[in-house]
Amino acid sequence: MPTTGLIVCSTRSPRAGLQISTFIHETIKHAHPQASITVIDLAEWSLPLYNEPGIPSRITSAEGYMHEHTKAWSREISRYDSFIFVTPQYNWGYPASLKNAIDYLFNEWKGKPAMVVSYGGHGGGKAAAQLQQVLQGLRMVPLESTVGLTFPEKEIMARAAMGEDLGLGGEGGFWAGEKEEIQRLFGELVGVVEKSS
Amino acid sequence: MPTTGLIVCSTRSPRAGLQISTFIHETIKHAHPQASITVIDLAEWSLPLYNEPGIPSRITSAEGYMHEHTKAWSREISRYDSFIFVTPQYNWGYPASLKNAIDYLFNEWKGKPAMVVSYGGHGGGKAAAQLQQVLQGLRMVPLESTVGLTFPEKEIMARAAMGEDLGLGGEGGFWAGEKEEIQRLFGELVGVVEKSS
Numbered sequence: 001m002p003t004t005g006l007i008v009c010s011t012r013s014p015r016a017g018l019q020i021s022t023f024i025h026e027t028i029k030h031a032h033p034q035a036s037i038t039v040i041d042l043a044e045w046s047l048p049l050y051n052e053p054g055i056p057s058r059i060t061s062a063e064g065y066m067h068e069h070t071k072a073w074s075r076e077i078s079r080y081d082s083f084i085f086v087t088p089q090y091n092w093g094y095p096a097s098l099k100n101a102i103d104y105l106f107n108e109w110k111g112k113p114a115m116v117v118s119y120g121g122h123g124g125g126k127a128a129a130q131l132q133q134v135l136q137g138l139r140m141v142p143l144e145s146t147v148g149l150t151f152p153e154k155e156i157m158a159r160a161a162m163g164e165d166l167g168l169g170g171e172g173g174f175w176a177g178e179k180e181e182i183q184r185l186f187g188e189l190v191g192v193v194e195k196s197s
Numbered sequence: 198m199p200t201t202g203l204i205v206c207s208t209r210s211p212r213a214g215l216q217i218s219t220f221i222h223e224t225i226k227h228a229h230p231q232a233s234i235t236v237i238d239l240a241e242w243s244l245p246l247y248n249e250p251g252i253p254s255r256i257t258s259a260e261g262y263m264h265e266h267t268k269a270w271s272r273e274i275s276r277y278d279s280f281i282f283v284t285p286q287y288n289w290g291y292p293a294s295l296k297n298a299i300d301y302l303f304n305e306w307k308g309k310p311a312m313v314v315s316y317g318g319h320g321g322g323k324a325a326a327q328l329q330q331v332l333q334g335l336r337m338v339p340l341e342s343t344v345g346l347t348f349p350e351k352e353i354m355a356r357a358a359m360g361e362d363l364g365l366g367g368e369g370g371f372w373a374g375e376k377e378e379i380q381r382l383f384g385e386l387v388g389v390v391e392k393s394s
Binding site: 011012013014046049050051053055082089091092093094095096097099100103106126130131133134136137138153 | 209210221244245246247288290292294296299303328331332333
């Protein structure tokens with residue numbers, strides 16, 4: 001089974017991103033019990049705003065970076081065969097926390113398949129589309145489809161922003177219907193990795 | 198004359214962004230000597246990755262933020278009638294430094310006209326287009342056209358990445374031809390501010 005890094009892209013405090021990522025993780029494990037998925041929480045990584053002197057595309061090993069945080073991040077991302085990005089939408093785009101984590105590296109991402117799940121008042125589709133373009137710029141292999149998780153009401157979106165429990169465990173609450181699409185896309189992701197290896 | 202904040206969006210060290218911003222500033226002042234333009238260098242602001250607990254769209258004064266750096270940033274952006282964003286393109290998108298500075302605020306940007314100048318190996322047009330969408334998400338009023346400054350050779354792009362002097366002063370070097378378009382768009386920006394006030 002290929003290894004997958006599931007990246008929690010929101011680093012806000014409070015945030016909804018971690019419980020949404022857990023929902024996605026559990027949804028996938030339910031359909032693909034053998035899946036090898038590791039959660040990578042950008043809030044725990046706390047990367048500072050890009051502060052390397054070099055250009056990532058010209059650096060081919062962790063030792064080529066100046067800072068310890070970059071070397072560790074390079075080693076982490078090098079470990080996985082594929083990625084799932086779980087991202088909020090801020091002002092019709094991806095969050096700085098995600099773009100910063102991406103731009104620190106290049107060859108560690110290159111050539112690897114990726115799946116995008118976005119969330120927001122309208123499902124975060126604009127952030128997903130911008131992110132897909134960035135993944136292409138990185139020479140990754142994004143799946144054609146993305147999953148957009150829409151908060152069903154303004155009041156739930158407000159609760160999400162406050163980091164309150166959205167009841168996504170078990171049956172999946174208001175996103176029960178989206179589980180099948182998440183499972184299907186993960187199957188596609190694994191297929192792309194296996195075909196390319 | 199309306200006031201304009203010219204935002205230097207790259208915070209890399211070394212970087213080309215500051216000399217490119219200076220080139221744009223001087224180009225505009227040459228055609229519009231009365232222009233009231235203030236350079237806002239994101240590298241000097243050193244905002245940390247977003248760490249406010251609140252949602253910017255619901256905050257209507259600097260005092261509504263928790264951190265001193267956000268209050269100061271709110272006061273700074275509130276000062277200007279319009280903005281020029283000078284941005285590099287990283288991996289087919291805008292840099293995290295810029296998105297982070299944008300996402301800290303909302304009502305301070307809202308309703309204000311903006312002009313985008315991007316630079317890169319192909320002029321940074323993909324970053325400019327993504328940024329235009331974000332400015333619309335912020336309810337700003339971006340000009341329809343953007344300016345893309347293309348490094349004429351790979352070797353010059355490498356020198357730019359190292360922060361070397363690109364000879365943009367005086368006659369403007371390899372971007373002499375782009376001066377007119379920058380001046381024309383600034384005139385348009387001022388026109389939009391004056392029409393809306």
